Amino acid sequence: MKPHPLPHDSLAFALTQSAQVLAWVANGQSLTEALQRLPSATWPAAARGAVQDIAYSTLRQLGLGRALTAQLVAKPPQPLLQGLLVASLVMLIEQRYAPHTLVDQAVQAATNHPKLAGAKSLVNAVLRRFLREQETLLHHARQHEEALWNYPAWWIAEVRRHYPMQWEEILNTGNQRPPLTLRVNRRWGTEPDYLQQLHAAGLDAVALLDGGLRLTQPVPVQQLPGFNDGWVSVQDAGAQQAARWLDVHDGMRVLDACAAPGGKTAHLLELADIDLLALDQDEHRLQRVEENLQRLHLQAQLRAGDAGAPQNWWDGRPFDRILADVPCSAAGIVRRHPDIRWLRRPADVRSLPQQQARILNALWPLLAGDGKLLYATCSIFPQEGESVIQRFLATQADAIRLPAPGQLLPLAHENQDHDGFYYALLQKKR
Ligand SMILES: C[S@@+](CC[C@H](N)C(=O)[O-])C[C@H]1O[C@@H](n2cnc3c(N)ncnc32)[C@H](O)[C@@H]1O
Structure with a gap:
């Protein structure tokens, strides 16, 4: 007999869908793409939220979840079953649901899925055994570094090698839920002005030392006063530093x-009346820039093109300022994208610096004499930051290095809370 479809508001439904998302991520897709692949347009918002929550939480503890399944299942399960088991185990560890409810719903999820129905007894047995023996099983699993830290071993080694004093804090910060940090649109008002608006709406925020307001309790953006009218944007405090360091003035x-x-594009346009060309290789992603600028009532010229091949899009007029926020491993923003650590490979950290140097070298001739270029990444690996800049400076006689933050490590403190970034500011000799 064909099983009834699971109700959208059931935990079994959320577990099934997140298992599918985890299977796609295990197959190399990003979490964002995997979530977009779900036929979720007609689901209630709460169902979408539940799936997202389980998928994000599971990826933050994937090392532990995998080590536990390896102990509990004799041979490696197929990706969908692995997804269901790991998501269920992580939910049990986090005690989000009553244990018997979770087990019952995970078995329901298996029963209702054509590719999992044969595994319903296994799901039942595995989760019940975990509940009986969890102390021993967890102790045993955490003997393995990947299960203890929830990062691949090569990633842990890399962070420890570069930051022998801070590696534990860096890894721990990457496992936390990210804050919701706001950038107040200077054209609308100041941070104290917006704090008043938040208070009037029954919300609260902390003013961060490096700028930006971190909401005490994240809320959907539609609940933020004036969001649709462009009073504020969501942007990490570390990302908010880019436009400030680039030092733009009217007419540039x-x-x-x-x-x-377009987060940094919009910030630049908020700070001064400038003539800005926003370039990106990905035409599809440029639409997001367009939407961001529309909401904020800002204007720029948008163009699809390869920053490393200016001959295809540059009109020959030099720029006073250039922001090169180059593609990178994104190792500094893992608390927002918990899939990144599982998708990257050591080879990426070797090949990305070549792409980054190619873009930097191609952009330098476009900078006017006395002009400034900010090189930025959202990585914590020095191969993508300081090493690229050192090599560039060694060959570029007309480049002067100006003060800038350099490597910003991810922090989650009371009034200093940001992702990991790298910023180097270069000026061209006249
Ligand atoms: C770190 S993201 C930029 C984030 C953006 N600056 C912001 O603050 O919202 C890097 C971007 O570089 C784009 N990209 C990658 N390779 C490129 C290339 N060769 N030329 C131009 N853009 C490129 C990617 O499509 C991606 O949108």
Whole structure:
């Protein structure tokens, strides 16, 4: 007999869908793409939220979940079953649901899925055994570094090698839920002005030392006063540093060379009346820049193109300022994208610096004499930051290095809370 479809508001439904998302991520897809692949347009918002929550939480503890399944299942399960088991185990560890409810719903999820129905007894047996023996099983699993830290072993080794004093804090910060940090649109008002608006709406925020307001309790953006009218944007406090360091003034000609989705583009346009070209290789992602600028009532010229091949899009007029927010491993923003650590490979950290140097070298001739270029990544690996800049400076006689934060490590403190970034500011000799 064909099983009834699971109700959208059931935990079994959320477990099934998140198992599918986890299977796609295990197959190399990003979490964002995997979530977009679900036929979720007609689901209630709460169902979408539940799936997202389980998928994100599971990826934050994937090392532990995998080590536990390896102990509990004799041979490696197929990806969908692995997804269901790991998600269920993580939910049991996090005690989000009553244990008997979770086990019952995980078995329901298996029963109702054509590819999992044969495994319903196994799901039942595995989860019940975990509940009986969890102390021993967890102790045993955490003997393995990947299960203890929830990062691949090569990633842990890399962070420990570069940051022998801070590696534990860096890894721990990456496992936390990210804050919701706001950038107040200078054209609308100041941070104290917006704090008042938040208070009037029954919300609260902390003013961060590096700028930005971190909401005490994240809420959907539609609940933020004036969001649709462009009073504020959501942007990490570390990302908010880029536009400030670039030091733009009215009338300047500015290039944002890797612009999408446009967080920093919009910030630059809020700070001064500039003539800005927002370039990105990905035409699809450029639409996000367009949407962001529309909401904020800002204007720029948008163009699809390869920052490393200016001959295809540059009109020959030099820029006073260039932002090169180059593609990178994104190792500094893992608390927002918990899939990144599982998708990256050591080879990426070797090949990305070549791409980054190619873009930097191609953009440098476009900068006017006395002009400034900010090189930025959202990585914590020095191969993508300081090493690229050192090599560039060694060959570029007309480049001067100006003060800038350099490597910003991810922090989650009371009034300093940001992702990991790298910023180097270069000026061209006249
Ligand atoms: C780190 S993201 C930029 C984030 C953006 N600056 C912001 O603050 O919202 C890097 C961007 O570089 C783009 N990109 C990658 N390779 C590129 C290239 N060769 N030329 C131009 N853009 C590129 C990617 O499509 C991606 O949108």
